[in-house]
Amino acid sequence: METLGPYGPVQVGPFRVLAVLGQGGMGRVLLGVSPDGRTAAVKQVHAEFADDDGFRVRFRREVEASRRVSGAYTAAVIAADPEAGTPWLASQFVPGPALNEALAAAGVLPEEAVRRLAAGLAQALLDVHGAGLIHRDLKPSNVLLAEDGVRVIDFGIARAAEGQDTKLTRTGAMIGSPGYMSPEQVEGRELTPASDVFSLGATLAVACTGRPAFTGESLPRILFNVLHAEPELSGVPEGLRPLVVACLAKDPAARPTPQQVLAAVGRIAPSTRPWPEAVHGLLAAQRAEVARLLGAAAPAGGAPAPTVATAVAPTDPQATPVRRRGRGRRIALAVGAVVLALAGLAGGLVATGVVNLDSVFPEPVPTPGNVPLSQVQDRYARVVPSCADAAKVTAPPEFSKPWGNPGTFETTDRDGKLPEQGCEWNTRSGDQIQVDWEVFPTVPGGRTGAERAKEHYEALYMGGHTRDSGITFAEEAFWLPSKYLDESNCVLYVRDVNLYVFVAVKGTTYPRGRCETMTRMLGESAVKLARTVSANGPSPQGTATAPVFPQ
Incomplete structure (x- = not known):
């Protein structure tokens, strides 16, 4: 996490910004506060992309896709302005580490927690598919372990399930994260909701074992293994293995539906602490850091917060905010609602990538x-x-x-x-x-x-x-x-x-x-x-x- 300075808080639309949650090649995600006091994750693109008509088209699509999905297992869009000088989108801020962060800090999840994860992901996909969308980038960094369960985030590359306008970039481009993409997504074929079920299975595999089901020393090798190799599932509990194997079937028709995943998982016992204690420790640390930022954010003497234009030097629109050392250890806050769509490879590469293998x-x-x-x-x-x-x-x-x-x-x-x-x-x-x-x-x-x-x-x-x-x-x-x-x-x-x-x-x-x-x-x-x-x-x-x- 990075606090903003040296000019103090900045403003994006109606949101007063407290800290940088994350940033990359396309933009940054900020922790903001709305006029009524609600916290939000504010995704703001870098200024140099504002004049790119193609980028604005993609950003508008992201806003439209995010607004179409609502439910207990996703994060709601609060506001957006894709037509602003610097486009932005704000979503509900949900404290909780991303699954990949939780695995790195606390180790693999026990079987009961993976069942809870599977049920939450399946329910989230029901919400996404019910809105006529396909997520296309379900992976551990887009899954939050919130205090009350699972949240699926980042609909930046979600496309209409009807198959309209399925090519975001030029012919031959692939959109998604290697290792979690379905075989049909790797090959650039038309996608159905079954593609997200494959990604669900790959996400469950890494939650059980701490390693991806499909690996390789290079991007082409990973994609080859997705297409032709059997997944590496040693370490997946026997009680979950049949479900994971079915989700990772090469043939989309052989995969279960999200509703069938729910049935296979069975009834999940209610719990006020659904995750391992180490994960709840991460949650507590995040809440404490947010509370500290909120307590320090009140403007002195009622002075208005400066706008983005005055918060960074006008001669350098990409200037990185000056770091301030917070009290205690530095806490990496979960983005909550939206993760940056980064140029390049996201996965394992980092976040959402556009990979051209045909040119x-x-x-x-x-x-x-x-x-x-x-x-x-x-x-x-x-x-x-x-x-x-x-x-x-x-x-x-x-x-x-x-x-x-x-x-x-x-x-x-x-x-x-x-x-x-x-x-x-x-x-x-x-x-x-x-x-x-x-x-x-x-x-x-x-x-x-x-x-x-x-x-x-x-x-x-x-x-x-x-x-x-x-x-x-x-x-x-x-x-x-x-x-x-x-x-x-x-x-x-x-x-x-x-x-x-x-x-x-x-x-x-x-x-x-x-x-x-x-x-x-x-x-x-x-x-x-x-x-x-x-x-x-x-x-x-x-x-x-x-x-x-x-x-």
Whole structure:
């Protein structure tokens, strides 16, 4: 949480603003107070988007969608002004941590709490679908554990269930959060309410286990697993497993309806403390912090609160409010009604994302000789290094020998199969290196390997946001921005003609600011190894083994 200053409270519409709850690329969410004293979560877009007609259209849709949904399991819209100079939307502020925050702070939920969660989510979807909408982005960060039960928030990408205007952006764009998107949403097909039920199942899985049912080292891998892999459900209680499995069916017709989810969960016993005590501890801390802010917010001498225009320097419309240290520990307040729709990947990436997997972006650096990708011949044969070969990758001596699954895994893009191999190095202290290789062969009569590799490489590239690496050992590479990193300290994506290499480094020994040099060295060594294997073939892998640490 961030209090506002140095100019004191600001005003958005009729709401006096006390603190910043969260902010991102598209805007910020503020804690506000209405003239009658009610608290509200006020979503305000950044000023530079106010002149973007397309953005205003999307914001109006969000307002309309949010107003159409009302019920005990969602947060009501109080007011909105999409036509304001800086558009805003205010919703009921509901204290309570988001599910992902609760899981991080208190651990996985017990079975009875997950049943209560399932019932609340199903009832919320009945409200959403009853309004003729599909939520499209149900996930842990959009689920609040309020004192009296569940709240589902953020209808920023909800669309009409009738199927009208289902494409928010250009053809090929995907809207949602990887790992929680249904297979039909990944493929860009027309959605039905069953898509939200898939997301419900994925949310229940992480509540039971603390980890997503579909994971991967990169966005394309996560999406591939959603489409083709079975969910990882070890740790889901036996009493809940059949329900979660049914919700995660690949076929939308095989999934239960929200009403059937309610029936499967059964009757939930009433309780004044529905969540584990650690979650109620988070709730109490949030209420105390809100009370402190409200107590300090009364204007002195009846002086009016300054407007937004005077609250930040007019020469910098994006100026970040000055931080003030609050008394006691800093409490991260739940947004309550609306979570920012952030540009880029939200999920696990962060919040709501627009992911383009069907368009090859213009190349920041042309291929050698300025030859179009459609005319570039493959440089790498259809083989990848084994983890036995990976021992030749230059890694610090404290790391184990590389290990991984024997043989070569075959993944699939829209043109067919291609070889892939991933290997891992570890240290006794828990540091980790991961390197993946994928070689994209040219399809006879179809796309070249360079085109296929470029498309894969661009999946997480965001023009104007992604930091190019400046490497010289391959055609191009970029660093995954730090705000999208989870456990990894450095993540580097590399493309060289029809080869794609992924390198990740994590652990306390190599923090950000120190891991970059080693990651770049690993990437260069991995590309050189791929060239050798392309010419000579891979070494026998043998069998998968546990890491062997230096003595």
